[in-house]
Amino acid sequence: MTDSQTPTDLPVEASEHPRRAIRSFVMRAGRMTDAQKRGIDVGWPKFGLDLEHGMLDLDVLFGRQAPRTLEIGFGMGQSLLEMAAAAPEQDFIGVEVHRPGVGSLLNGVLNAGLSNLRVFDCDAIEVLDKTIPDASLDRVLLFFPDPWHKKKHNKRRIVQLDFAEKLRQKLKPGGVFHMATDWEAYAEQMLEVMSAAPGYRNLAPDGTYIPHPEERPVTKFERRGERLGHGVWDLKFERVD
Template sequence: MTDLPEQPDAAVDTSKHRTIKSFVMRAGRMTEGQQRGLDLGMAKFALKLEDGLQDFDQVFGRSAPRTFEIGFGMGHSTLEMAAAAPEQDFIGVEVHRPGVGALLNGVMTQNLSNVRIYSCDALEVLRDCVADASLDRVLLFFPDPWHKARHHKRRIVQASFAELVRSKLKVDGVLHMATDWQPYAEYMLEVLSAAPGYQNLAADVQYVPRPEERPVTKFERRGERLGHGVWDLKFQRSE
């Protein structure tokens, strides 16, 4: 989730040998609050890819509904969701360091205990750190659509992505995606509709109305003022 023009996400190829990144690493100016988040929050709330498979019941100290968010941007929506649902746990992944710092700072400021963060490639985290059939939700909000045809291979939503996510969701768990670019929404719909083991939760087997649990970002509000649409898709693991 992001309020930035371009959203860093994760790799589209789950192979360890060849990885086409769907995000662009970029430097960003760090604010005092973001640096505070990194300096003081990493040790308490950050997890490491190299630590491998995690027992998240042990990490959070409880068994609770668990959400995995790919590319949380500056973390505003993640923070809002976590604060609104203290009975749930949230695992967010983001490569943009100012965004990681911002979310960590917010978690500390609001004294939340139900958020953990990875600062690395989200699909590597899914593959190496998340047990099969352990997640209640996977969120992918406003990923980079890679508009040009020659860049479509960089899109995070691919058949391999759908299969990896399905393997990590519990049966009846939900993949929730949102985009503000209609051609990408149509592409997401096509990929997930063809993926085995999913059921589209939209009444018309296309898009769902914006769910109340997805916060509206400043980026989205700006788009709405400009007449831009937003498309939400929810696919439930059926088997």
């Protein structure tokens, strides 16, 4: 999730239109650079995925058996690109609705010559429901999702009990859901929700947050926040059944 997603998809009265589900994101248009356009034009045919593919056979998709990571809301894609480049023995799938971010990541994949990354540009919930087999993922990453900091919008936060259960089904036993946020109130909600979610175990020894893990790249945004004294909270929960 990125700050390119804004709260405009509110429910409407049934008397006017059919009620729509509350979403944790809304797509917002953005101007594309030449590099991002190249990513879409050249990279998408090679690495792009659509819901129309249906339930994926990940071994066929990547041409091998390997540990699999799904990142939800990769923003401009720099962290995901770094992780995929640093672990060529692993496979990665990214989901992002912000088209310039998708183009940026794909351009980076082309420049780096990577083959272990695939990309969706649609709703992560639909991706999970329609394309990701149960018990197929080793990790799910959710880094700096939109905090929806206004109390009336808290219900849009993606980390809720039903979302935790959906992810649990997609993770292998022993698979890990890794979250990070720079909003303390959201970190507290993540901890509360995940502690109550069945089938998970908090990997923090004290039952709260973990130190910054080496495998999560530090973004420019995060470094700027650290200079301003902002905190960052990481949480890891393991599927135990």
